[in-house]
Amino acid sequence: MQTTKVRIKVADYDSLPERAGQAVTINGQTIVLFRISTGDVKAVENRSPHRKGGTLADALVSGNFIYCPVYDLKISLEDGKVQAPDTGEVKTYQVEVFGNEVHITI
Amino acid sequence: MKKKLVMIGNGMAGVRTIEELLKLQPDGFEITIFGNEPHPNYNRIMLSTVLQGDKSIEDIIMNDWDWYKSNDIQLFAGEEVVEIDKEKKQVISEQGRKVDYDELIIATGSSSFILPVPGSDKKGVVGFRDIHDCEMMIKDSRQYKKAAVIGGGLLGLEAARGLLNLGMEVDVVHLMPHLMERQLDGTASGMLKKELENQGMNFLLEKQTAEILGDERVTGLRFTDGTEIRADLVVMAVGIRPNVQLAKDSGIYVNRGIVVNDYMETDVQNIYAVGECAEHREIVYGLVAPLYEQGKVLAANLAGIPTNPYEGTICGTQLKVSGCDLFSAGEIGDDEGTKSIKVHNEFDGIYKKIVIRDNRIAGIVLYGDTKDSNRLFRMLTKREDISGMTSVSILEASGCCGGGEAGDVAAMADDELVCGCNGVTKGTIVEAIRTNELTTVDEVGGCTNAGRSCGRCKSLISDILAYTLGDQYDTTAKKAGICGCTTLSKDEVVAEIREKGLTNVREVMNVLGWSQEEGCSKCRPAINYYLGMVHYDGYKDERDSRLVNEKMHANIQKDGTYSVVPRMYGGVTTAADLKKIAEVAEKYDVPLVKLTGGQRIGLFGVNKEDLPAMWEDLGMPSGYAYGKTLRTVKTCVGEKFCRFGTQDSMGLGIELEKKFERLDTPHKVKMGVSACPRNCAESGIKDIGFVGVDGGWEIYIGGNGGTDLRAADLLDTVKTKEEALEITGAYLQYYRETAAYLERTAPWLERMGLDHVKEVLADENMRKQLNERLDKTLERYNEPWNEAISDRAIKEKYYQVRSVSVE
Numbered sequence: 001m002q003t004t005k006v007r008i009k010v011a012d013y014d015s016l017p018e019r020a021g022q023a024v025t026i027n028g029q030t031i032v033l034f035r036i037s038t039g040d041v042k043a044v045e046n047r048s049p050h051r052k053g054g055t056l057a058d059a060l061v062s063g064n065f066i067y068c069p070v071y072d073l074k075i076s077l078e079d080g081k082v083q084a085p086d087t088g089e090v091k092t093y094q095v096e097v098f099g100n101e102v103h104i105t106i
Numbered sequence: 107m108k109k110k111l112v113m114i115g116n117g118m119a120g121v122r123t124i125e126e127l128l129k130l131q132p133d134g135f136e137i138t139i140f141g142n143e144p145h146p147n148y149n150r151i152m153l154s155t156v157l158q159g160d161k162s163i164e165d166i167i168m169n170d171w172d173w174y175k176s177n178d179i180q181l182f183a184g185e186e187v188v189e190i191d192k193e194k195k196q197v198i199s200e201q202g203r204k205v206d207y208d209e210l211i212i213a214t215g216s217s218s219f220i221l222p223v224p225g226s227d228k229k230g231v232v233g234f235r236d237i238h239d240c241e242m243m244i245k246d247s248r249q250y251k252k253a254a255v256i257g258g259g260l261l262g263l264e265a266a267r268g269l270l271n272l273g274m275e276v277d278v279v280h281l282m283p284h285l286m287e288r289q290l291d292g293t294a295s296g297m298l299k300k301e302l303e304n305q306g307m308n309f310l311l312e313k314q315t316a317e318i319l320g321d322e323r324v325t326g327l328r329f330t331d332g333t334e335i336r337a338d339l340v341v342m343a344v345g346i347r348p349n350v351q352l353a354k355d356s357g358i359y360v361n362r363g364i365v366v367n368d369y370m371e372t373d374v375q376n377i378y379a380v381g382e383c384a385e386h387r388e389i390v391y392g393l394v395a396p397l398y399e400q401g402k403v404l405a406a407n408l409a410g411i412p413t414n415p416y417e418g419t420i421c422g423t424q425l426k427v428s429g430c431d432l433f434s435a436g437e438i439g440d441d442e443g444t445k446s447i448k449v450h451n452e453f454d455g456i457y458k459k460i461v462i463r464d465n466r467i468a469g470i471v472l473y474g475d476t477k478d479s480n481r482l483f484r485m486l487t488k489r490e491d492i493s494g495m496t497s498v499s500i501l502e503a504s505g506c507c508g509g510g511e512a513g514d515v516a517a518m519a520d521d522e523l524v525c526g527c528n529g530v531t532k533g534t535i536v537e538a539i540r541t542n543e544l545t546t547v548d549e550v551g552g553c554t555n556a557g558r559s560c561g562r563c564k565s566l567i568s569d570i571l572a573y574t575l576g577d578q579y580d581t582t583a584k585k586a587g588i589c590g591c592t593t594l595s596k597d598e599v600v601a602e603i604r605e606k607g608l609t610n611v612r613e614v615m616n617v618l619g620w621s622q623e624e625g626c627s628k629c630r631p632a633i634n635y636y637l638g639m640v641h642y643d644g645y646k647d648e649r650d651s652r653l654v655n656e657k658m659h660a661n662i663q664k665d666g667t668y669s670v671v672p673r674m675y676g677g678v679t680t681a682a683d684l685k686k687i688a689e690v691a692e693k694y695d696v697p698l699v700k701l702t703g704g705q706r707i708g709l710f711g712v713n714k715e716d717l718p719a720m721w722e723d724l725g726m727p728s729g730y731a732y733g734k735t736l737r738t739v740k741t742c743v744g745e746k747f748c749r750f751g752t753q754d755s756m757g758l759g760i761e762l763e764k765k766f767e768r769l770d771t772p773h774k775v776k777m778g779v780s781a782c783p784r785n786c787a788e789s790g791i792k793d794i795g796f797v798g799v800d801g802g803w804e805i806y807i808g809g810n811g812g813t814d815l816r817a818a819d820l821l822d823t824v825k826t827k828e829e830a831l832e833i834t835g836a837y838l839q840y841y842r843e844t845a846a847y848l849e850r851t852a853p854w855l856e857r858m859g860l861d862h863v864k865e866v867l868a869d870e871n872m873r874k875q876l877n878e879r880l881d882k883t884l885e886r887y888n889e890p891w892n893e894a895i896s897d898r899a900i901k902e903k904y905y906q907v908r909s910v911s912v913e
């Protein structure tokens with residue numbers, strides 16, 4: 001179990017597909033990286049905030065938002081918040097890009 | 107130490123009170139809620155809409171389980187409180203759970219009043235109050251035909267409309283000579299009755315139920331005049347009765363409801379009541395608007411914040427049945443002290459009556475045109491003096507030059523209530539529109555709650571949008587586009603693509619001024635489809651604009667696994683293929699192997715990373731069990747083996763499937779081929795179905811076996827297989843070119859008209875052109891599984907899950 005936050009390298013930047021999710025398993029926990037059209041990389045937990053659960057890796061990406069593939073919730077990649085009229089929140093992670101290395105803090 | 111707040115009843119008024127309290131004092135209390143129903147708080151009002159089929163139970167949940175969790179509220183759902191010990195300040199549940207309180211709210215609502223006539227305990231007798239009642243009715247409607255609704259009031263009529271929608275025959279039994287006699291006068295009630303009769307309801311007025319007939323289950327009703335009717339389902343909608351027994355047993359003062367003062371306090375210290383179970387100044391309310399006002403006062407009282415007392419509410423009523431636009435409030439009858447303005451336009455079916463007492467509006471009845479209801483209702487509640495007004499200006503909105511509603515909105519004060527149900531003022535709405543750049547009524551609801559209960563205020567919210575946004579609104583929000591990103595309709599989008607020669611999704615959104623630059627989950631797949639349809643000659647499909655199943659070429663399940671369904675043309679397979687499927691299922695430890703409804707074998711519960719390898723091992727093409735495309739062609743064995751068969755159904759089926767597989771269509775397409783009218787392949791409920799007859803094939807179109815069951819219509823009878831294929835091609839292409847994305851053939855055919863489609867397909871030249879465009883389109887497709895196996899880029903982008911480990 002981790003108790004303190006750590007920063008780890010999770011992928012090479014140029015291997016990330018544009019406007020699509022890339023799932024990464026870190027010690028059994030799956031996080032999805034999204035390289036959005038501005039070039040930024042965002043990371044969220046691979047779990048739909050819908051009360052029935054589901055995954056987010058294959059979401060449709062639009063700008064800074066994704067649409068949950070199963071329940072169509074619109075989720076901000078900035079803060080993980082589900083957009084009105086739906087509610088909920090998905091966990092987001094801090095992403096940093098150093099050269100070609102993508103790091104996240106968990 | 108936080109104070110302990112316990113609430114009995116997890117319904118609309120109670121939970122709203124808690125919401126108000128959390129706003130005033132987020133950390134003031136440790137909150138526990140008991141609710142008899144096994145659900146989180148839902149919008150009870152919308153049960154009518156659920157019964158009528160417009161919304162699902164899911165849609166009407168207002169506070170989901172997460173809401174309770176994130177607000178640290180302990181919820182015991184499906185647990186009834188059976189005792190309040192006011193000495194020990196403790197409540198006890200049926201399970202024997204004891205919870206202490208410092209403050210206790212009773213919000214137990216009411217129950218359907220069940221007439222105490224013999225037989226009222228039989229199976230098939232229900233009230234109309236909660237999700238359970240609603241589910242019972244929906245279930246019974248599948249099995250039984252005849253329903254009787256006792257009670258011709260609001261609830262009864264909404265229930266009756268729902269049962270009609272569920273395909274039942276409905277008798278409405280009413281004690282009085284007029285429907286909704288408490289809200290409508292004779293004229294309006296007569297108009298309502300006529301409209302509902304046109305919709306298919308049958309009325310039995312001035313009938314008093316004496317007995318419910320039947321053994322275990324109801325079979326009919328007997329009335330006091332000795333007459334009887336048959337009924338397999340009886341809905342009691344004769345009124346409601348406040349749930350007060352618990353309070354009474356605990357020694358709290360109860361009259362008709364639990365008696366409270368202007369601060370919602372009962373006669374026992376630290377115990378409050380709110381909602382339909384409470385009686386305030388001798389009135390027990392049955393609509394949410396007053397209950398929400400009570401909740402606000404109670405929340406302030408609990409938070410220790412000074413508040414105005416609750417002084418009672420005048421309520422307005424409307425009926426949630428389409429085609430019956432009505433509104434009623436206040437006094438509806440006349441006496442010596444009243445004068446009324448009446449307008450009755452029989453031709454347009456409009457009736458308005460304004461009852462005036464002492465120069466003030468005392469009552470309103472509107473039928474057929476309720477657009478002035480908010481304005482009139484405001485004049486009534488604010489007790490505006492109307493002595494200076496002419497009857498015309500009372501009836502029609504004020505303001506010169508036909509300013510109409512928008513002018514009226516301008517004249518409204520900021521603190522005036524727009525949404526009575528949710529207590530939202532004009533000022534709040536205007537501010538939300540400005541600060542959050544809202545453009546639709548739904549967005550306003552998302553932000554402020556306005557319009558999210560009964561919906562009556564939606565037209566006024568729309569007027570406020572128009573007034574706040576000015577021209578912007580008229581041109582943007584009123585017209586509904588294909589999604590929230592645009593105001594353009596499907597036809598306009600397609601026309602623009604053709605005219606401007608737009609060739610990719612991004613360009614369409616850009617050139618046509620999409621409000622959300624990269625579109626949304628509704629428009630992106632639709633535009634991708636329209637582009638592919640228009641540029642049939644070589645459009646490059648945009649995979650990332652497709653939704654998950656089509657993007658992945660597999661069906662996602664809710665746990666994130668996928669299913670694999672290989673193509674099996676016409677449902678015909680071989681021992682060798684079956685062996686292969688079995689081996690793959692074993693090798694990848696597939697949790698479920700199942701025959702699908704379309705005569706295929708499905709492997710369910712597959713991990714995404716395993717997909718390409720499994721496809722490779724199978725070596726079979728994708729069955730497209732996930733796509734908006736040709737799914738399957740179901741066939742019977744036909745003349746090859748069946749003694750009734752007159753045609754080669756498997757042969758035609760396989761040929762159809764091979765020809766049209768992979769084709770993008772507006773929605774999924776299913777086919778069926780049977781070799782005789784016994785129709786073992788169910789050709790009558792397919793998008794296109796074939797039935798073998800002596801010397802040829804009958805072709806049926808527009809059938810649907812899904813949610814909206816529809817029998818297919820006979821299109822034509824042809825002699826040969828070639829003709830069958832030619833007509834199918836033309837039909838599919840015509841559907842592809844004229845349907846909206848996500849429109850199935852059944853509603854499409856109803857919209858276009860069978861005769862029109864017949865006419866188009868009877869034209870030989872037309873058929874030829876349609877087939878040419880279709881054949882060109884078909885040249886475009888590659889087998890997607892094979893592509894994923896052989897293209898590393900695709901494999902990496904869509905099917906890999908990386909793994910990183912940290913110590």
Ligand SMILES: Cc1cc2nc3c(=O)[nH]c(=O)nc-3n(C[C@H](O)[C@H](O)[C@H](O)COP(=O)(O)OP(=O)(O)OC[C@H]3O[C@@H](n4cnc5c(N)ncnc54)[C@H](O)[C@@H]3O)c2cc1C
Nearest residue numbers: 115117118119141142150186187214215381382392393394
């Ligand atoms: C079909 C239908 C249509 C309607 N249409 C409209 C409309 O158009 N406009 C409008 O304003 N209103 C409408 N209403 C009325 C509105 O829904 C009610 O006024 C409102 O729900 C009352 O809220 P409440 O919290 O007092 O009671 P409820 O919402 O009934 O909540 C009370 C809850 O307490 C629970 N409970 C009772 N006793 C106990 C106990 N001992 N222990 C634990 N839990 C208990 C009950 O199970 C219930 O869930 C409609 C109602 C129905 C049924």
Ligand code: SF4
Nearest residue numbers: 742748751781782786
């Ligand atoms: S549809 Fe007719 S021919 Fe085909 S299997 Fe059934 S009975 Fe035999």
Ligand code: FES
Nearest residue numbers: 525527559560561
């Ligand atoms: S008035 Fe009922 S939702 Fe607004």
